[in-house]
Amino acid sequence: MESLRALASLLLVLLPAAAHGWGVDGHYTTCKIAQGRLSQAASKAVNDLLPKYAEGDLASQCSWADHVKFRYHWSSPLHYIDTPDNLCTYQYARDCKDEDGVAGRCVSGAINNYTAQLLDYGKETSQYNLTEALLFLSHLMGDIHQPLHVGFTTDRGGNTIDVHWYTRKAVLHHVWDDSIIETAEERFYDSDVENLVEAIQTNITKEWADQIPTWEKCGKTQTTCPNIYAREGIKAACSWAYKGAVNDSVLGDDYFMSRLPIVNWRLAQGGVRLAATLNRIFG
Numbered sequence: 001m002e003s004l005r006a007l008a009s010l011l012l013v014l015l016p017a018a019a020h021g022w023g024v025d026g027h028y029t030t031c032k033i034a035q036g037r038l039s040q041a042a043s044k045a046v047n048d049l050l051p052k053y054a055e056g057d058l059a060s061q062c063s064w065a066d067h068v069k070f071r072y073h074w075s076s077p078l079h080y081i082d083t084p085d086n087l088c089t090y091q092y093a094r095d096c097k098d099e100d101g102v103a104g105r106c107v108s109g110a111i112n113n114y115t116a117q118l119l120d121y122g123k124e125t126s127q128y129n130l131t132e133a134l135l136f137l138s139h140l141m142g143d144i145h146q147p148l149h150v151g152f153t154t155d156r157g158g159n160t161i162d163v164h165w166y167t168r169k170a171v172l173h174h175v176w177d178d179s180i181i182e183t184a185e186e187r188f189y190d191s192d193v194e195n196l197v198e199a200i201q202t203n204i205t206k207e208w209a210d211q212i213p214t215w216e217k218c219g220k221t222q223t224t225c226p227n228i229y230a231r232e233g234i235k236a237a238c239s240w241a242y243k244g245a246v247n248d249s250v251l252g253d254d255y256f257m258s259r260l261p262i263v264n265w266r267l268a269q270g271g272v273r274l275a276a277t278l279n280r281i282f283g
Ligand SMILES: *[C@@H]1O[C@H](CO)[C@@H](O)[C@H](O)[C@H]1NC(C)=O
Pocket: 074, 078, 104, 105, 106, 109, 110, 111, 113, 114, 128, 132
């Protein structure tokens, strides 16, 4: 019992520091939006690849990649990109590497990796587990759209910036993973993530309708284009996430109300682009 309690408090200390992506509801939202936009062929392939217990619901598995971080220790660096402090730019060759400097080991490299693996779908054999490839891709497409997942190196994407979210202590990274979404759900959506999904879907078909083709677009021969998403990410991090949020800031209504539209917009883009990528992969 004592050691269990010690373990539990150790986890409580460790968990907030770990860089996970959008929280469960953020990932649920991007995957739910994506699944509603799949072509028939992509929808069939996704159903085929999902584990049986998912009952065809991609959103329910969208946080799988966070849950396997301890088991698949190698996968931790695949959730984010560290860019040079205060530059507000991203370059694949310069920035996409892990802490040991191994090239390609970052979220944009991993999106390319799992997209390429899924192109094996329909072939007689693949050396990869395509169920895992689908679950990684679906999750990481969300992560790359969380502005602080393409953040500065020294503060670890806002993980070492201590703030108060209203009266509660938090780190800035967590505010963007979870707090903004949770507060929005409580205030505007009856604490029900499905209502948030619906509100974003409505804006995708109305407010943002004429931007959608631009969001979906990649180069002619590209199946997915994470470098575009990452470049937008660090820009949003500088203009919105880091701005006005130094160590010991108290973030309240002003910050919440001005940043919530950015969160909604990035969740929408993540969902639309996941669907566009899966539609291109599965033809
Ligand atoms: C690519 O996927 C394989 C299989 O999951 C994994 O072992 C490898 O680390 C991945 N590399 C990147 C850069 O995502």
